[in-house]
Amino acid sequence: MSTKILVTENLTVSFGGFKALNQLNFSMDVGELRVIIGPNGAGKTTFLDVITGKVRPTEGQVTFKNHRNLRKLSEYQIAQLGIGRKFQTPRVYPKLTPRENLQLACDRPKAVFPSLFGQSSPASRQTVQGLLDTTGLVAKADLPAQYLSHGEKQWLEIGMLVAQSPDLLLVDEPVAGLTDEETVLTGELLLSLAESHSIIVIEHDMEFVRQIAQTVTVLHQGSVLCEGTMAEVQANPQVIEVYLGSPAESAPSRVQVG
Amino acid sequence: MVVAIALLTILLLPLLLSDFRLKLVGRFLSLAILALGIDLIWGYTGLLSLGHGIFFALGGYALAMHLNLQLPDGQIPEFFSLYGVQDLPWFWQPFYSMPFTFVAIWVIPMVTAGLLGYLVFRNRIRGVYFSILTQAMLVVFFNFFNGQQKLINGTNGLKTDTATVMGVLMGSDGAQMALFILTVVILALAYGLCRWLTGGRFGRLLIAIRDDESRTRFLGYNPTSFKTFVFAVSGALAGIAGALYTVQSGIVSPQYMEIAFSIEMVIWVAVGGRGTLIGAIIGALMVNLARSFLSEQFPEVWLFFQGILFLGVVTVLPQGIVGWLRSEAGSQMRSLLGRPQRVSTYSSLETDPEVQYEHENLSH
Numbered sequence: 001m002s003t004k005i006l007v008t009e010n011l012t013v014s015f016g017g018f019k020a021l022n023q024l025n026f027s028m029d030v031g032e033l034r035v036i037i038g039p040n041g042a043g044k045t046t047f048l049d050v051i052t053g054k055v056r057p058t059e060g061q062v063t064f065k066n067h068r069n070l071r072k073l074s075e076y077q078i079a080q081l082g083i084g085r086k087f088q089t090p091r092v093y094p095k096l097t098p099r100e101n102l103q104l105a106c107d108r109p110k111a112v113f114p115s116l117f118g119q120s121s122p123a124s125r126q127t128v129q130g131l132l133d134t135t136g137l138v139a140k141a142d143l144p145a146q147y148l149s150h151g152e153k154q155w156l157e158i159g160m161l162v163a164q165s166p167d168l169l170l171v172d173e174p175v176a177g178l179t180d181e182e183t184v185l186t187g188e189l190l191l192s193l194a195e196s197h198s199i200i201v202i203e204h205d206m207e208f209v210r211q212i213a214q215t216v217t218v219l220h221q222g223s224v225l226c227e228g229t230m231a232e233v234q235a236n237p238q239v240i241e242v243y244l245g246s247p248a249e250s251a252p253s254r255v256q257v258g
Numbered sequence: 259m260v261v262a263i264a265l266l267t268i269l270l271l272p273l274l275l276s277d278f279r280l281k282l283v284g285r286f287l288s289l290a291i292l293a294l295g296i297d298l299i300w301g302y303t304g305l306l307s308l309g310h311g312i313f314f315a316l317g318g319y320a321l322a323m324h325l326n327l328q329l330p331d332g333q334i335p336e337f338f339s340l341y342g343v344q345d346l347p348w349f350w351q352p353f354y355s356m357p358f359t360f361v362a363i364w365v366i367p368m369v370t371a372g373l374l375g376y377l378v379f380r381n382r383i384r385g386v387y388f389s390i391l392t393q394a395m396l397v398v399f400f401n402f403f404n405g406q407q408k409l410i411n412g413t414n415g416l417k418t419d420t421a422t423v424m425g426v427l428m429g430s431d432g433a434q435m436a437l438f439i440l441t442v443v444i445l446a447l448a449y450g451l452c453r454w455l456t457g458g459r460f461g462r463l464l465i466a467i468r469d470d471e472s473r474t475r476f477l478g479y480n481p482t483s484f485k486t487f488v489f490a491v492s493g494a495l496a497g498i499a500g501a502l503y504t505v506q507s508g509i510v511s512p513q514y515m516e517i518a519f520s521i522e523m524v525i526w527v528a529v530g531g532r533g534t535l536i537g538a539i540i541g542a543l544m545v546n547l548a549r550s551f552l553s554e555q556f557p558e559v560w561l562f563f564q565g566i567l568f569l570g571v572v573t574v575l576p577q578g579i580v581g582w583l584r585s586e587a588g589s590q591m592r593s594l595l596g597r598p599q600r601v602s603t604y605s606s607l608e609t610d611p612e613v614q615y616e617h618e619n620l621s622h
Contacts, residue, residue, distance in 0.1 A: 075475035110478045115459040
């Protein structure tokens with residue numbers, strides 16, 4: 001158990017009778033890069049919502065590192081434990097500059113009075129400068145983030161995630177709306193991050209999944225359908241049926257579902 | 259800069275204005291302190307409070323109670339006898355003490371704001387629901403103060419002009435002059451405080467909470483505590499403003515908690531420019547000066563004018579006067595005068611921030 005960073009047991013979330021997650025059992029090791037795929041409505045985003053405390057599970061529990069049951073904690077406490085999240089559409093602060101966005105994520109402690117009286121530490125300024133370099137935002141570091149392109153916002157948000165220095169990164173569709181080139185670069189960025197973090201990526205873009213995936217988990221109707229390497233998953237007849245509705249055809253290279 | 263302006267105001271205005279006008283300006287300056295508090299929560303944190311009259315009035319009442327107790331031993335304020343009250347109500351007792359009163363003026367509104375804010379923010383009530391709730395609280399406080407003749411003279415309020423503190427009559431010119439200077443000094447201090455609050459890490463976090471509150475949670479911040487804190491600070495500023503306003507108008511009454519007045523406060527900030535501290539001050543001064551001027555000349559017109567002013571600001575200058583001056587005044591004046599815009603290359607280059615950045619930083 002000690003090497004597991006995240007374990008969920010019998011996780012169920014029901015919204016007025018509809019089960020978004022249904023007896024979901026999931027576990028991943030420290031340092032793993034896990035990709036979660038699944039058709040629309042499979043419960044992928046709800047799964048992240050439960051881990052980060054946005055949605056309380058109806059049944060079951062989430063264990064993160066040695067913190068059993070995150071149910072009682074609220075979002076900010078879970079974030080402080082070391083779970084960072086990137087949203088589907090980039091959510092950066094438009095009126096703040098990329099530097100300020102990153103600094104906001106990096107600064108700690110995060111209570112009222114330290115932020116009132118404390119300055120950003122030189123170490124955190126260094127980290128921020130390094131992240132601006134990594135994400136290629138140095139030239140625009142001091143412009144309001146609303147002027148960034150979509151791809152740059154995606155990168156800035158990944159940067160903010162890293163600036164939080166969480167142990168577990170939850171990344172929801174990092175390449176939605178990016179060009180092919182940006183997609184490849186994002187993949188490389190995630191792979192380099194995976195060397196020092198545990199990461200869960202949710203993605204639809206199969207090309208991208210193939211680039212980064214070590215282990216893939218397929219969700220369907222709120223439960224794990226199957227788990228394995230990309231090749232195993234693609235060969236699984238159940239997965240093909242779920243995605244295409246017919247076992248006869250093979251999975252296409254780029255399944256676009258929403 | 260701030261000190262210089264404050265000194266100029268203190269030295270010059272008394273020479274230029276009659277006592278009556280000076281007193282008026284002093285009152286408006288205390289309203290500017292209130293406007294700073296509103297700007298702090300609305301302009302920076304995105305909390306539109308329509309109930310700041312509560313905190314303003316609480317500060318006013320705290321000071322007025324102290325002044326009403328400046329009596330020979332054994333006497334209680336005159337109005338009590340009208341309602342057959344023999345003994346001073348218990349909550350008046352501590353207001354005999356001047357140090358207590360000076361603390362109460364800002365601590366009572368601050369604690370009230372903090373408590374109300376905490377309950378509301380903890381339940382994640384936001385946006386228009388928050389505004390409606392603050393207005394409902396305002397109505398509750400208004401009706402309570404209005405109805406309690408036996409405790410605080412109800413709808414008649416408490417007079418302060420006739421009180422004598424350390425041998426000085428509050429309504430006298432000397433006392434009013436001192437209050438004017440005090441108001442300017444406190445306004446400058448309040449401005450400094452707000453500058454400090456909005457400047458550093460804390461200020462950026464307020465903006466972050468305004469623009470995307472739930473995102474801040476996932477960064478590990480608890481917005482409830484930040485919002486409660488800033489709402490309490492805003493309440494404290496309103497309380498101080500209320501006390502200064504009360505002694506310069508000579509009376510505090512439940513009228514300070516009328517719905518229209520709390521909405522007016524928001525209008526000042528909108529007119530001046532929310533999210534700019536100097537805008538809040540300018541807005542409060544301008545709207546109130548315009549009001550006193552217009553209502554002297556054409557008593558009937560003021561309310562229409564105020565409505566038009568608000569509509570005009572919302573439609574034409576959504577960022578307020580100061581916001582407009584800072585962002586687009588230059589180019590709009592040019593186009594009004596028929597001059598070409600300042601575009602020296604292709605417009606696609608002019609609007610590209612990357613190109614602009616290189617233009618500004620690499621060309622020299």
